[in-house]
Amino acid sequence: MPALKTKKDMLISAGIVLAFVLLVVISFITYTRTSQFMASSRWVDHTYTVLSQINLLLSELKDAETSQRGFLLTNDEKFLEPYNKAVSNLPNSIQRLKSLTKDNFDQQDDIALFEELANRKLLFLEQAINMQRQHAWKGNEDILQTLQGGKMTMDELRLHIQTMTLREERLLDQRAESEKAHAVSTQRWILFGNLGAILLILTSFLLLRQQIKQRIVAQRRAEKTALQLEITNKELESFSYSVSHDLRSPLRAIDGYSRMFEEDYGDKVDEEGRRLLGVVRANSKKMRMLIDDLLDFARTGRQAMDRQEVDMNQLVDEVWAEVLVAEHPNPTLQFYKHSLQPVWGDPVLLKQLLSNLLSNAVKYSSTREQPKVEISSREKDREIIYQIQDNGVGFDMRYYKKLFGVFQRLHTAEEFPGTGVGLAIVQRIILRHNGRVWAESEIEVGSTFSFSLPVKEV
Amino acid sequence: MPNSQLVHILLAEDSETDAEMTMRALRKINLKNEIVWVRDGQAALDYVFHEGEFVDRPKRVPKLILLDLKMPKVDGIEVLQKLKSTASTRQIPVVMLTSSAEEQDIVRSYELGVNSYLVKPVEFDRFVEEVSKVGCYWGILNKIPSNI
Numbered sequence: 001m002p003a004l005k006t007k008k009d010m011l012i013s014a015g016i017v018l019a020f021v022l023l024v025v026i027s028f029i030t031y032t033r034t035s036q037f038m039a040s041s042r043w044v045d046h047t048y049t050v051l052s053q054i055n056l057l058l059s060e061l062k063d064a065e066t067s068q069r070g071f072l073l074t075n076d077e078k079f080l081e082p083y084n085k086a087v088s089n090l091p092n093s094i095q096r097l098k099s100l101t102k103d104n105f106d107q108q109d110d111i112a113l114f115e116e117l118a119n120r121k122l123l124f125l126e127q128a129i130n131m132q133r134q135h136a137w138k139g140n141e142d143i144l145q146t147l148q149g150g151k152m153t154m155d156e157l158r159l160h161i162q163t164m165t166l167r168e169e170r171l172l173d174q175r176a177e178s179e180k181a182h183a184v185s186t187q188r189w190i191l192f193g194n195l196g197a198i199l200l201i202l203t204s205f206l207l208l209r210q211q212i213k214q215r216i217v218a219q220r221r222a223e224k225t226a227l228q229l230e231i232t233n234k235e236l237e238s239f240s241y242s243v244s245h246d247l248r249s250p251l252r253a254i255d256g257y258s259r260m261f262e263e264d265y266g267d268k269v270d271e272e273g274r275r276l277l278g279v280v281r282a283n284s285k286k287m288r289m290l291i292d293d294l295l296d297f298a299r300t301g302r303q304a305m306d307r308q309e310v311d312m313n314q315l316v317d318e319v320w321a322e323v324l325v326a327e328h329p330n331p332t333l334q335f336y337k338h339s340l341q342p343v344w345g346d347p348v349l350l351k352q353l354l355s356n357l358l359s360n361a362v363k364y365s366s367t368r369e370q371p372k373v374e375i376s377s378r379e380k381d382r383e384i385i386y387q388i389q390d391n392g393v394g395f396d397m398r399y400y401k402k403l404f405g406v407f408q409r410l411h412t413a414e415e416f417p418g419t420g421v422g423l424a425i426v427q428r429i430i431l432r433h434n435g436r437v438w439a440e441s442e443i444e445v446g447s448t449f450s451f452s453l454p455v456k457e458v
Numbered sequence: 459m460p461n462s463q464l465v466h467i468l469l470a471e472d473s474e475t476d477a478e479m480t481m482r483a484l485r486k487i488n489l490k491n492e493i494v495w496v497r498d499g500q501a502a503l504d505y506v507f508h509e510g511e512f513v514d515r516p517k518r519v520p521k522l523i524l525l526d527l528k529m530p531k532v533d534g535i536e537v538l539q540k541l542k543s544t545a546s547t548r549q550i551p552v553v554m555l556t557s558s559a560e561e562q563d564i565v566r567s568y569e570l571g572v573n574s575y576l577v578k579p580v581e582f583d584r585f586v587e588e589v590s591k592v593g594c595y596w597g598i599l600n601k602i603p604s605n606i
Contacts, residue, residue: 248557260582
């Protein structure tokens with residue numbers, strides 16, 4: 001299941017990344033194509049500029065010719081004004097056309113030819129004007145000849161301009177054609193790109209939605225399970241509590257009535273009868289201890305936690321004094337307490353925990369000649385580890401699994417008294433603190449109980 | 459108290475054996491007074507307020523009430539609540555005598571004005587010792603208003 005999820009996660013991420021890349025590419029293409037279109041539209045403008053410039057040249061030449069004809073007819077210098085203007089303008093106009101088409105060698109050649117023809121034409125015009133000034137017109141053969149030459153040159157010019165115009169128009173057509181093809185392909189690119197991106201995003205979205213749905217279902221299931229677990233736990237707790245609670249009343253009766261019997265009829269039964277009664281009372285006492293421990297155990301799980309900074313040095317001193325009173329240990333018992341780190345936890349629960357572990361250490365080392373109990377602490381990986389070591393009888397590590405179970409004992413009651421709940425309580429307290437508890441032991445050498453508590457989360 | 463012989467105690471206890479042991483413990487201190495034993499909270503209320511089967515009993519007010527916490531029908535807490543919220547019975551000393559050492563039960567009892575709270579020991583010798591101490595203190599030593 002987790003592997004599948006990561007695969008799906010990767011798919012979704014890949015889809016979104018791909019869609020993003022696609023959109024960036026499309027944006028880039030759109031931008032460059034738009035720039036190209038703008039450039040090509042400038043080219044179209046340019047073409048028209050060139051064409052109109054060519055026409056301007058022609059009309060200037062025409063003006064010059066018309067003006068020359070007028071002068072030839074009238075011999076009036078006034079008619080020559082447009083001619084003079086054209087002559088002075090023409091080189092500039094040609095120069096302008098040259099610069100407009102400087103990127104095109106064919107056109108440059110065309111313009112060179114045009115310039116040559118125009119100059120020739122102007123030369124014919126000038127010759128005729130000069131002749132007119134020297135001789136009178138009226139059937140002057142020379143002038144007629146010059147006019148003839150001028151006309152031919154003009155025809156040549158018109159033809160040439162037609163060629164030039166055609167060439168420029170063809171250029172325009174070519175450009176338009178290629179732009180059209182480009183436009184179509186660009187359009188397709190943008191369309192397919194966008195569709196692809198939409199498809200990818202849609203797929204990612206669907207996958208994501210599916211996953212969210214799955215997660216919601218899983219979460220609901222987990223919540224339901226947690227709720228059920230909580231209810232079951234509560235039921236179990238109240239059950240164990242009421243069982244241990246309700247067991248005390250009959251037990252009190254067993255103990256009470258056997259005692260009352262002893263008091264009222266003690267002198268009427270023999271020693272064996274009193275012994276039997278003693279067994280009944282001893283067992284009821286044992287059962288009372290079991291029930292008390294069970295109640296403690298049930299209470300450990302139900303009590304609300306009250307976490308605070310706990311001075312473990314002080315707590316251990318306190319608990320040790322109580323343990324000494326309760327266990328009446330051998331006076332040779334040695335206790336070493338190293339400086340202990342403070343911890344974040346519930347002081348009442350931690351006191352119970354220390355009490356159980358320390359009284360165990362005292363109990364199981366009580367048969368030694370030189371009993372010794374040692375407690376120390378250290379910090380490692382955001383955990384504080386406490387260690388309680390004794391040189392007692394130890395236990396067999398083969399039965400380690402049973403060590404922290406309720407009513408599980410690794411020694412008989414004759415060897416060491418106890419009900420087998422103390423370590424179960426220890427484990428429960430540690431679990432409620434999100435800590436760990438473990439033990440190591442060697443028979444006839446001693447045991448080391450360790451527990452770790454997490455340092456306070458800031 | 460000069461007239462300790464006249465003190466009468468109401469014991470509300472559903473367990474017959476607990477009741478017998480309690481009464482035995484109280485007699486051990488030579489408390490010759492009358493002990494009335496009822497088996498549940500409803501009977502205890504009926505007794506105090508002269509209702510139900512106790513409608514015709516003599517007009518006497520118990521000088522001490524020993525209440526078990528967990529009883530059928532009406533439990534000790536409810537009885538306590540009723541007694542302490544009624545003007546005529548508010549001053550009667552009430553001692554909880556129960557198996558429960560639960561903090562919440564203790565807190566609730568004191569909130570409702572219990573005079574003393576005792577957890578019944580399972581061991582008979584200690585049980586006798588503690589119950590007789592309670593009887594001795596609340597039944598003999600403790601002074602109560604004379605109008606009760």
